[in-house]
Amino acid sequence: MKGPLFYAKILLFGEYGIIKDSKGLAIPYNSYKGAFKLADVLEGDKLKSNQNLVKYFKYLKDLDTDLVSFDLVQLEQDLADGMYFESSIPQGYGVGSSGAIVAAIYDQYAKDKITVLENLTKDKLLQLKTVFGLMESFFHGTSSGLDPLNSYLSLPILIQSKNDVESVGIPYQQNGKGAVFLLDSNMIGETEPMVNIFMKKMKNDGFRKMLSEEFVIHTDACIDNFLHGDAKALFGNVKKLSKVVLDHFKPMIPKQFHALWKKGIDSNDYYLKLCGSGGGGYILGFAADFEKAKTSLAGHRLELVYRF
Known part of the structure; x- marks a missing residue:
């Protein structure tokens, strides 16, 4: 089993301000990434990751919401079979290590999920952001849902306000001095x-x-x-x-x-x-x-x- 890759993100602008309804702009950062893998033997970092995912599974099991449901039977089975999240995204560095895990869980186990291939209307983006906020609260106490949204879509995301998010194009990189x-x-x-x-x-x-x-x-x-x-x-x-x-x-x-x-x-x-x-x-x-x-x-x- 080898899951799809989920990338780090950088919030270029909007830290703290997005909590209070300012604009925010987040971009994917492809230098770091993570994916689900299965280990024959769980030890070291693989064991630690698996144990953390088991704690997260318990959180999702108790999550009281009508917005999303998960295939918890399959998730529990995969964890018992030795699933862990292999990631190069540094933890505690502000580049979305927990966001990538949330995006990967949603992608693999959410029922009736909104996919990246759909026409992503503002309503769908907002729904995803809300779901991801609930899911990521396990890691931070509260979450805007922006990190997992960025990791899941792998697109630049512009937050106009709490209730208005959209994917945007950013200017092509130049070979300038800046x-x-x-x-x-x-x-x-x-x-x-x-x-x-x-x-x-x-x-x-x-x-x-x-x-x-x-x-x-x-x-x-x-x-x-x-x-x-x-x-x-x-x-x-x-x-x-x-x-x-x-x-x-x-x-x-x-x-x-x-x-x-x-x-x-x-x-x-x-x-x-x-x-x-x-x-x-x-x-x-x-x-x-x-x-x-x-x-x-x-x-x-x-x-x-x-x-x-």
Whole structure:
């Protein structure tokens, strides 16, 4: 048994904002992927994966919803036969490791599933996103459902609001100087504690005002710039966004990266932003001149995501 591949995702823009109805843009990231496999002997990481899937099976069994049902008999049998999820997607790095598992489970075991071959209307996309949100809540406490949606469809997804999602085309990559890249923090981040910090901050009037008047406005502008291929305007808005995140989301940025974050804003060599919920994992970077950014960030591991 070898299941289809499910890829990592990168939320280019919209982290935290999508919880509060701002726009979001997620793209598949094909450098990392996962698939179901069967092992004759379960040991090491294969055993750990299988045990985690058994816990997830129990969660799905108790899931009280009319939106989706699963072939739980087959799932239980496959787990007993040694099924595990083989994945190169790093966990706790903000690139959708749990989203790929959710997408794979839905693809393999959901009854009357919405398939990627259908005409994916906004209603169908929204239904999928809602189902995936319920399914992924096992891993994070709460979930927007965006990561599994992206992994399942392997298409760029634009969130206009909580009730409005669509698949979009993004401009073809150019061989220019500019780039989007990942910076490895060498730390694992956990989503739930970061979301809890955010929810606590949301009780503050000043923070809520900043979110709607600065963070969401810059995020929406970045998405519009990116989708229209306007790199010059994009870097201007990413700089503003990077500064707002440094000023107001410090707990989500590992302490040892605060100075590096500010260095990028001051030098204009690169701009950093959160990749997912933060707290570790990858940090997302934007640079008008990637070679200059690499020199400026010497000693750190960078991965190229997109070229302008």
